[in-house]
Amino acid sequence: MNAAVIELDRLTRYFGKRAVVRDLDLQIPAGQVTALLGLNGAGKTTTIRIIMGLLYPTRGKATVLGHDTGQLSPEIRMRIGYMIEGHFLYPGLRVRECADLQRSGYPHWDDGLFQQVVHHFGVGLNDRAGELSRGQRAGVSLALVLAPDPELLVLDDPSLGLDPVSRRALNETLIEFAADGKRTVLLSSHMLDDVERVADRVAVMTAGRLQVDTTMDDFSKRVSGWVVEIAEVDLKLIESIPRLIEARQIGARLQLVVADADDETTAAIDRLGATGVEPIEMTFGDSVLAYLARRRGESSFLGADASVSTQSGVKR
Numbered sequence: 001m002n003a004a005v006i007e008l009d010r011l012t013r014y015f016g017k018r019a020v021v022r023d024l025d026l027q028i029p030a031g032q033v034t035a036l037l038g039l040n041g042a043g044k045t046t047t048i049r050i051i052m053g054l055l056y057p058t059r060g061k062a063t064v065l066g067h068d069t070g071q072l073s074p075e076i077r078m079r080i081g082y083m084i085e086g087h088f089l090y091p092g093l094r095v096r097e098c099a100d101l102q103r104s105g106y107p108h109w110d111d112g113l114f115q116q117v118v119h120h121f122g123v124g125l126n127d128r129a130g131e132l133s134r135g136q137r138a139g140v141s142l143a144l145v146l147a148p149d150p151e152l153l154v155l156d157d158p159s160l161g162l163d164p165v166s167r168r169a170l171n172e173t174l175i176e177f178a179a180d181g182k183r184t185v186l187l188s189s190h191m192l193d194d195v196e197r198v199a200d201r202v203a204v205m206t207a208g209r210l211q212v213d214t215t216m217d218d219f220s221k222r223v224s225g226w227v228v229e230i231a232e233v234d235l236k237l238i239e240s241i242p243r244l245i246e247a248r249q250i251g252a253r254l255q256l257v258v259a260d261a262d263d264e265t266t267a268a269i270d271r272l273g274a275t276g277v278e279p280i281e282m283t284f285g286d287s288v289l290a291y292l293a294r295r296r297g298e299s300s301f302l303g304a305d306a307s308v309s310t311q312s313g314v315k316r
């Protein structure tokens with residue numbers, strides 16, 4: 001794996017008595033796009049704010065570009081582009097004035113890139129920020145963080161509230177930015193289709209803990225699903241399926257999703273006494289949803305830990 005640009009070591013953050021980020025071990029490799037996924041409140045923004053040095057961890061450590069995030073110098077910060085949720089711009093400024101304001105703080109500024117990105121989102125340099133649509137505002141925000149040519153780009157839910165055309169522009173811009181493999185991107189998102197398009201790696205958090213941390217290809221290969229026809233559900237037998245991610249009853253059928261299925265999985269499914277067993281063609285979205293639904297209690301059975309990680313293998 002490439003050198004890590006972001007390293008989180010047993011990162012933990014409490015708000016009051018509540019642990020919002022719990023023992024997070026995560027390494028974001030250089031030159032790749034990593035998507036951080038999780039339900040509302042899973043702890044994504046909190047993690048990102050710690051990475052950006054805007055929040056201290058309660059325990060554990062976060063380093064970015066080799067530096068502790070509690071002590072990021074202005075020089076290190078200049079190497080990072082950070083786009084917050086909501087895409088705030090000063091409403092009275094014209095787009096070219098937003099660029100002027102930002103440009104003064106950076107040693108490198110690629111005006112051609114700035115103009116290219118805003119144009120891609122259908123924005124003119126003389127447009128007023130306050131009169132832009134949400135998608136157009138996102139485009140200007142993105143152009144403002146890309147023009148200084150950051151080594152690391154951190155985007156907190158960049159597609160929030162964007163229409164499909166703006167989302168496509170966002171995806172295309174990110175793919176282009178990361179194409180040469182020299183820049184690193186970490187983005188949080190709820191848009192699984194977009195993530196599938198742009199990301200090389202996926203990290204899934206549920207309730208502050210990391211459940212998945214691997215490449216997109218590895219994730220797809222390691223999560224499998226079946227639909228079983230079953231007259232009577234025996235919870236004990238379902239519990240015995242190793243590395244079960246989710247079991248969900250849909251009418252008379254049971255949908256099972258498992259990490260790292262092997263002969264033991266087949267044997268455990270056989271023991272259910274099903275009248276029919278069909279493998280499911282799992283999409284990326286299906287696999288992520290199985291992990292997310294565990295937490296939300298939408299799964300009829302919350303199985304034992306079935307984490308998928310390239311760093312530590314499957315944790316039982």
Ligand SMILES: Nc1ncnc2c1ncn2[C@@H]1O[C@H](COP(=O)(O)OP(=O)(O)OP(=O)(O)O)[C@@H](O)[C@H]1O
Pocket residue numbers: 015020038039040041042043044045046047157
């Ligand atoms: N400053 C704060 N004080 C107290 N609780 C907080 C604070 N910031 C966040 N939280 C709580 O921490 C939890 C995690 O929030 P966080 O914003 O990190 O989640 P998220 O995964 O980014 O969610 P979303 O997808 O909705 O953006 C939430 O329950 C939130 O209410």
